[in-house]
Amino acid sequence: MAVVELDGIRKEVSTVLLDSVAVGDYVLLHVGFALETIDADEAEKTLAMFARMRAPDA
Amino acid sequence: MKYIDEFRDGLTARGMAAAIHSEATDREYRLMEFCGGHTHAIFRYGIQDLMPANLRFVHGPGCPVCVLPAGRIEAAIRLTENEDVILCTYADLMRVPAGKKDSLFKAKARGADIRMIYSATDALGIAQANPDRQVVFFAIGFETTTPPTAAVLKIARALELNNFSVYCNHVQTPPAMAHILDAGETQIDGILGPSHVSTVIGSRAYAGCCEQYKTPIVIAGFEPLDVLASTLMLIRQINAGRYAVENQYTRVVSETGNQKAQTLMHEVFEQRPLFEWRGLGSLPNSAVQIREDYAAFDAEKRFAMQGSETGETKGCICPAVLRGVSSPVECKLFSTACTPEDPKGACMVSSEGACAAYYSYGRKAAA
Numbered sequence: 001m002a003v004v005e006l007d008g009i010r011k012e013v014s015t016v017l018l019d020s021v022a023v024g025d026y027v028l029l030h031v032g033f034a035l036e037t038i039d040a041d042e043a044e045k046t047l048a049m050f051a052r053m054r055a056p057d058a
Numbered sequence: 059m060k061y062i063d064e065f066r067d068g069l070t071a072r073g074m075a076a077a078i079h080s081e082a083t084d085r086e087y088r089l090m091e092f093c094g095g096h097t098h099a100i101f102r103y104g105i106q107d108l109m110p111a112n113l114r115f116v117h118g119p120g121c122p123v124c125v126l127p128a129g130r131i132e133a134a135i136r137l138t139e140n141e142d143v144i145l146c147t148y149a150d151l152m153r154v155p156a157g158k159k160d161s162l163f164k165a166k167a168r169g170a171d172i173r174m175i176y177s178a179t180d181a182l183g184i185a186q187a188n189p190d191r192q193v194v195f196f197a198i199g200f201e202t203t204t205p206p207t208a209a210v211l212k213i214a215r216a217l218e219l220n221n222f223s224v225y226c227n228h229v230q231t232p233p234a235m236a237h238i239l240d241a242g243e244t245q246i247d248g249i250l251g252p253s254h255v256s257t258v259i260g261s262r263a264y265a266g267c268c269e270q271y272k273t274p275i276v277i278a279g280f281e282p283l284d285v286l287a288s289t290l291m292l293i294r295q296i297n298a299g300r301y302a303v304e305n306q307y308t309r310v311v312s313e314t315g316n317q318k319a320q321t322l323m324h325e326v327f328e329q330r331p332l333f334e335w336r337g338l339g340s341l342p343n344s345a346v347q348i349r350e351d352y353a354a355f356d357a358e359k360r361f362a363m364q365g366s367e368t369g370e371t372k373g374c375i376c377p378a379v380l381r382g383v384s385s386p387v388e389c390k391l392f393s394t395a396c397t398p399e400d401p402k403g404a405c406m407v408s409s410e411g412a413c414a415a416y417y418s419y420g421r422k423a424a425a
Binding site for chain 2: 006007013014016017018019026028030031032033035036037038039040042043045046047049050051053054055056057
């Protein structure tokens, strides 16, 4: 079990479905279970790709 | 919030929409979003409005409570007539119409002990707190809720919790997807693949479907920029005449999925030969059942539960909506007799149902 924080709300969730998880990780939560950890590197890559598509400020 | 707000940036959405407009040819694009989570993202963020007129999103059956036939709910209601039983279930299921205008909510009003829970572990806690009662967890959902159910069954067996059992209604995504493509009732040029389901089963799980039906599939995150980026990926595949499984949601979905969750599911569940889906009918090898090793915790065996044959509410077109054949607005009951406050069909109940999405986001006039 681990405590997650979601926009200021804290809740105890199960981490039984994860191989490894550390304090400070971001997880994908579903019905009280962490299904997967969020891969920070992959998230950054996706956001970098998105940034190239951003429309100019009007 | 980190990993959420960045994926909702308005200017990026505008840039992506412009790219979609410039790359879409004048052919028709009909893209099915399998998951109700995507249906809601599409409506909530007005994504359909950003699309060219020749691109339509077709809504799929990925709404757990929507695909559960009324007969299974009636069996659960009958079970609660036994005063020993406490039935635990996810909240959405409470208001789904069963036969004879009944529902779990109405059964609870009549005095049945039915508890809404957030997590399967809550059901386990209720069983431990009520050793003189029989606690049954009414488990539903796709591959996202199946591993949590497996986890609590394993714990219950380890604890020798003999007053706990599971009424298993877990279903599987790839067979439902294959069925819809196989039936060919509606043109589908590409599929936005599930977000959370895919974290568990992995992107490779759709390879067979993609190959067999020569249909592009892009695993898409649930945030609006994920949906837009995935739509562009589908357009590119379609324009190039390609079909492959591509993964846009790389920050959580891998090719092989969550192995630990898969191992746990296989330990507790096995393939169910036949399962009836609301809307899709009886599909072979499309759901799971509890293994013999765990038979003592199988509510269907413990209470000799029997399903019943119940038709839809008269006039309700949920089955056609679930197959992507009809739009919610084509239903005569939509927003008149059937509303989220008084749903007549399952698709109006859940926050993942297509009818609820149309209703909530003012799509009454949409075709």
